[in-house]
Amino acid sequence: MNLYGMVVRSIQRLSAVTQLLNLKSEFNMSVSCYDRMIAIIKSMLPESERLPENLYRSKRMVSELGLGYEKIDACPNHCMLYYKENSDKNVCLVCKEPRFKPKTTTKNKDVPYSVLRYFPIIPRLQRLFMSVNTSKYMRWHADGVRQHELMMTHPADAEAWKKFNATHPKFALDPRNVRLGLCTDGFNPFSNSSSPYSCWPIFLTPYNLPPSMCMKREYIFLTLMIPGPKSPGKSLDVYLQPLIDELKILWDIGINTFDAWKKQNFIMKAALMWTISDFPAYGMLSGWSTHGKFACPYCMGDIKSFTLKSGGKPCWFDCHRRFLPINHSFRCDQCFFKKSVVENSLPPQEVSGIDIINQVNQPQKVTFGLKSSKQKQPDFGKTHN
């Protein structure tokens, strides 16, 4: 029996290819599997078909739709990026490690030791506005209908967001301005700990979207792929340079963007709300070391934690009575907490925004990299770690 009925439908070539590629990407099909599948499909099609014959051709066809990424060479010891004014250097300025691998006879190309892959965020945000399906939701945080009126159901209902709007009324005026969250964590791509390798992707996610779309996989953008095999540690800042440059443009100047929902151009601005990370990465991002007895970034220097004598580990025993109201009975308890200690102190002061700006504005000179000697800041072990 014939595979076809009488009439053959007309199908766009691009539509066919994108559907096939969608399948490939969803199930992580291997290249040879894809090519074989295409061969089967081609043998079934009428003779005048024009389907690209393999993955390479298919990818070439849709490459215009992709947004691509940049490669920036980096020092393998995480000291510096060969970026902007350093882009033509051949030796690391800090550890004197060469940038390229020694040339072999077969390959006459410069091969760098380590490459940072950077996915520019501006075109990705612009694309959100390019499609009607997403651009109408990019204003949800301001005028979306909440299920519960008085409850918090979205970060936009919370204090920080409202305060931000109050301090930057110009930014808040246009609900299409994007608010971003940044997340980072290391993972081992080999799934077994016997071969230690740590990859550090950095994700950005827009918070403008409604709860059903926010934090979903399609709206979490990979922006940086920090090369392994060792975690960058406190040198993470080195790799954030290109991202920070772009975020600065988005905050100061803004980018002219087409909104497909309203059918008009507007200046899109963006702000980074906060970062999300596990506790060790918290230390890398914030610069407050989260090890030892000064680990808590809220209490900072004002702590009651101590190191155990036999256990040898930092301990937070009896650090919580100070948070109680001043007349609480636990505060006078000399039996169950620390031996014969009455707690009279008040909880640690919350650090205000102005203090933080003052701290950040007095940067100390730091050399990055795995090989740089351990630099101890003044007051190490007394007020911080």
Add this chain to the structure above:
Amino acid sequence: MVRHNLDVMHVEKKNFDNIFNTVMDINAKTKDTANARQDLRLICKRPKLELVLENEKYKKPKATYVLNSDQRKMVCEWIKQLKFPDGYVSNISRCINVDEGKIYRMKSHDCHVFMQRLIPLAFRDMFAKPIWGVLTEVSLFFKEICANAVHASVMEHAKISIIKTICKLEKNFPPAFFDSMEHLVIHLPHEIKVGGLVQYRWMYPFERCMLYLKRKVRNKAKVEGPICEAYVLEEISNFASMYFNPCIQTRRTQVSRNDDRKKQIFWNWLADNFLKGDTIWRVGVILYMFDINQLPH
């Protein structure tokens, strides 16, 4: 303002691990070691828990917060036979070794469910009231902060109650039990009040994202390059899939495994026929007669 978020997922997991391993007295993971008891002698006044010299060997007296082997077995057997709704949690009973009274390979989401739902049930009647009470309080606290709609005043309340809860934990558990994760808990309500719901500030979605990136690695000699190439392709196909014919199934249009549409039709019919006027009580009767799980599919 919150500049950096404490990750509730990791804090909860570490807290659960601490509590569970100590309570079940799992070797090499419990916080209640001989060293801990020695520190306890220096810091606190709890003579019943101090190490005792017996036949020239130090012995660790049994603590009230540790289960004995029979109780451990009972807990393990109880977990072994637990069954959950589909898609609610992974099959926790697989992680249990009843003979050794051990639990292993729990994923953080399993810990999340165990912490919030099972702790009060699992340890009921096993402990004296103060210890069971404080464990339940911790469990309820995490349930409260992980709600998907939160009122700011509830967080104000939680902020005070968690301090008392941690103090009660301190009264019962040894000093070595309290590491940094136990301390961070008390700052969580403040962050929720300021920053908003935990669901938008925790690592679960990102960890999932990293799993997908990990799956894309086929050439183990080169890791980053293939991930990036595959990611670009995925972006293209995601974007293009918005314009596909709706009959083509993609990740975006996938129907969940337990599709409730048929059930919904039945509920609507029920509501139309019985939920009018003052006949609400009839619905109650019907619900009582039907077991919800036996609704027509």
